[in-house]
Amino acid sequence: MNDPLALRGVVRTYRGEAGDLPVLRGADLVLRAGEIVALVAPSGMGKSTLLHLAGLLEQPDGGQVLIDGRDCGGLSDTERTAIRRLRVGFVYQFHHLLPEFSALENVLLPQMIAGVARRNAESRARALLESFGLGARGGHLPGKLSGGEQQRVAIARALANAPWVLLADEPTGNLDVGTSDVVFTELLKTVRGQGVAALVATHNTELAARMDRVVTLRDGRVVPM
Numbered sequence: 540m541n542d543p544l545a546l547r548g549v550v551r552t553y554r555g556e557a558g559d560l561p562v563l564r565g566a567d568l569v570l571r572a573g574e575i576v577a578l579v580a581p582s583g584m585g586k587s588t589l590l591h592l593a594g595l596l597e598q599p600d601g602g603q604v605l606i607d608g609r610d611c612g613g614l615s616d617t618e619r620t621a622i623r624r625l626r627v628g629f630v631y632q633f634h635h636l637l638p639e640f641s642a643l644e645n646v647l648l649p650q651m652i653a654g655v656a657r658r659n660a661e662s663r664a665r666a667l668l669e670s671f672g673l674g675a676r677g678g679h680l681p682g683k684l685s686g687g688e689q690q691r692v693a694i695a696r697a698l699a700n701a702p703w704v705l706l707a708d709e710p711t712g713n714l715d716v717g718t719s720d721v722v723f724t725e726l727l728k729t730v731r732g733q734g735v736a737a738l739v740a741t742h743n744t745e746l747a748a749r750m751d752r753v754v755t756l757r758d759g760r761v762v763p764m
């Protein structure tokens with residue numbers, strides 16, 4: 540079986556007028572199916588950059604990103620987008636829900652874009668919202684939900700297409716301790732139940748300790764913590 544996600548020697552340098560900023564300098568990381576890995580590093584070290592590259596939202600300047608053993612570097616934008624939609628779930632650092640669509644529609648849309656029939660998409664969306672304790676909130680617009688509820692909708696949305704890889708960027712970053720614990724417990728349960736490979740960037744060392752392994756970034760490389 541292939542590993543759901545592998546980064547091999549990934550390099551990323553931001554180029555600007557003030558000079559080049561090398562953020563990743565040969566990052567290696569493998570996620571196995573059903574494994575949850577915490578990425579803990581100080582602000583500005585490159586956590587979001589690494590997740591965006593792993594999620595095919597950005598292209599590395601060097602090295603390889605493999606999803607299920609397939610090197611995504613040489614693919615066209617269309618092919619990369621298709622793999623991202625079907626195989627990767629992304630929870631953004633700032634949740635990015637579509638404000639004019641209800642919670643249910645936010646979870647339904649990625650499935651419909653992936654070609655799932657409306658009826659099936661809707662029953663999965665309802666089941667996911669239910670499992671995140673939001674069964675009664677499906678009709679609400681994001682603006683009418685609390686921060687914790689919005690973040691749970693974002694996690695449900697990321698899991699909507701039953702991805703192989705879940706990438707979560709500070710999924711509980713803006714929540715109080717109690718709420719972040721509840722949200723994280725739900726995330727952990729769902730990810731374990733579905734055998735998804737997950738990489739979770741967090742500043743919260745207590746949450747990190749509940750994951751299978753903790754890695755950090757040092758000199759642009761991924762190292763165990």
Ligand SMILES: Nc1ncnc2c1ncn2[C@@H]1O[C@H](COP(=O)(O)OP(=O)(O)OP(=O)(O)O)[C@@H](O)[C@H]1O
Binds near residue numbers: 560583587589
């Ligand atoms: N689009 C960009 N253009 C130029 N520099 C960028 C860009 N995105 C990020 N950077 C820089 O790259 C470095 C890594 O940023 P990144 O967002 O990956 O850090 P992070 O570890 O996620 O930080 P945080 O914990 O604050 O979210 C930072 O110094 C940042 O300023």
Ligand SMILES: [Mg+2]
Binds near residue numbers: 586587632708
């Ligand atoms: Mg970040």
